[in-house]
Amino acid sequence: MSEKSRPLRTDARRNRERVLAAAETVLARDGATASMRAVAEAAGVGLGTIYRHFPTREALFEGIMVARMLELADQSAELAEAEDAGAAFFDFFTAVVDNAGRMRAVAEVLTHAGIDVKAGTSEAGAALRTALGTLLERAQHRGDLRPDLQLAEALALLAAMCLAAERRPWEPGPRDRALAVLFDGFRPR
Amino acid sequence: MSEKSRPLRTDARRNRERVLAAAETVLARDGATASMRAVAEAAGVGLGTIYRHFPTREALFEGIMVARMLELADQSAELAEAEDAGAAFFDFFTAVVDNAGRMRAVAEVLTHAGIDVKAGTSEAGAALRTALGTLLERAQHRGDLRPDLQLAEALALLAAMCLAAERRPWEPGPRDRALAVLFDGFRPR
Amino acid sequence: MSEKSRPLRTDARRNRERVLAAAETVLARDGATASMRAVAEAAGVGLGTIYRHFPTREALFEGIMVARMLELADQSAELAEAEDAGAAFFDFFTAVVDNAGRMRAVAEVLTHAGIDVKAGTSEAGAALRTALGTLLERAQHRGDLRPDLQLAEALALLAAMCLAAERRPWEPGPRDRALAVLFDGFRPR
Amino acid sequence: MSEKSRPLRTDARRNRERVLAAAETVLARDGATASMRAVAEAAGVGLGTIYRHFPTREALFEGIMVARMLELADQSAELAEAEDAGAAFFDFFTAVVDNAGRMRAVAEVLTHAGIDVKAGTSEAGAALRTALGTLLERAQHRGDLRPDLQLAEALALLAAMCLAAERRPWEPGPRDRALAVLFDGFRPR
DNA sequence: TATGAATGAGACTTCATTCAT
């Protein structure tokens, strides 16, 4: 009926953002059982408004993930040009983990992208897979990562760390030390 | 072995175990939203039977965790006497991760035990923490683990791997390689 | 199969009494929603034992009522021979109200006996109706009660006072004054 | 008249009233165990609609009582200005009893207001207590009621009659005669 | 377009009753 990507009216776009932001907050607070009403209240909009922008509950949470993914994609694009390829890989890895605290759903996607047979089904997951793959290759090429490291396990480990991070705001001390240990495992001997 | 107040009748004990086993299966299949009715049907018992053994939904899931913890405690006791302390640590770590696939709840406990401020609140979590700590110390003493590795991050990494493992049956290849990478990070340089 | 009124074994009879007593207590404490399990626990017997003596929940509560009715019948028989017929009527009326505090179910019966069209359906209710009727007639004959007072409204008023009494242990002061007022209404002018 | 925070939408207000009316009917028919579903069906609305207007089962029944109390308060205000204070008292008493048939809950409140130590806890009960007290005083002043009659027993007797009335639609004959007897007790000798 | 009232499937839990032990 109406063109798909017609630019939204200004107020509609603002509402969409408010809903996304509220959903993220609520999801972080209430976990997987967060209710649509709770999101509506946090966003200060009516229930119907959410459904105007996201047809189902699932679509809303996917929306969060996609937004995050776009952000991460931006970061990865920058890092892909950095000189120190090893540091770039580790920085991106850390950035994704940090993000996970705000995004309970991303790990699910990561799991699907990295472990599931039908890897790359989800577009967003595929993008992240590609981004990490690029950084990985560059770092290996430069000798900053062990040469036998494959993308599959790198993604799996990333997913694992994200899951842990999203469960509860990780204290900086243990988090940094845990990542340091892991990164040592990534390096050539 | 342990008698609460009265040994359960034979049929009652059998039902209790069937419920626990079914709950584990259903939880693995349906995730955190698994319904009590689904468990009852999988166990082939009435809804009321579940509630006889576990007064609330939460208690049932705690029951799974406790059962798993007891198994793990047995394993750790054996391994604590093994000669190769390094291998013992890695074997236990791997055993816990393997278990996690069948036990969605353990990671929650691990998270609480390893990351949360009030570590060791839960009895089961504390037991696991102790078990891993013992094996860790022995392995460090023998020079099989890097000396700066602390229990906190070992637990955090264990929790992370469990979370990843429980999310979806991990394929053996990536899983082994991921653990291999991680274990290399645990070793002295 | 077995004779209906075969005398119960001593322990069986004792159990029956314990169940009745416990049911009365629990009913007074929990109201109409009192559960069979609560009765069993208060009586210190198993659930099955209750069902051996009373086939349904309803039968149990009827059992309480019947027991009380028998007691009241005894009292009324004594009072029927008292010289002061007016005092006898008032005493019996008061005794029934006092009883009601311990017997949440009796008022229901009274209501049926006194107000319902099919008065006297229940055996116990009919007995009480008869007892009050006898005392009423004697007192009227002696001139202690107004001659236009009919059994129907006497029963209705009795039922009303019982309902109030059973709702909450009535404080002696107001209870006595309320009955005094009512009794003045019963007297000839 | 009274606006909570926002005037309800027309359809919402209509539904609220339909629910209240249906609840009254069902409560009268099924007694204290009336189910929410039965109310929903009688009102011709979905279950959720009830819960939108009354968050719990208890709140619904309280809603009935409050509605009735408001009606009674209106009546008492009118009667408080009547010339014949004695008749006003008796009329109000009778009106409350008549109402009780449609309001199973009022007696509970009355009992609390009149008999319980912490009389007047509930707002609605306190209002009724006040209303009856005013009428009582006026009637005593005019010599239409015995001077030793206190509010406490008047309330207790009112509660008793309401309990009886609500139990089962009282036939007019016995009801009127019972009240007549009681009212004679209220009069000076 | 935004709102939130309405809906009803389905969740957890209780409890009268049956029946194997």
Added chain:
DNA sequence: GATGAATGAAGTCTCATTCAT
């Protein structure tokens, strides 16, 4: 005869989703 484990219907309440206002 006694026990209490098992059953499952039924209850209260929540929540994703639809649609009248």
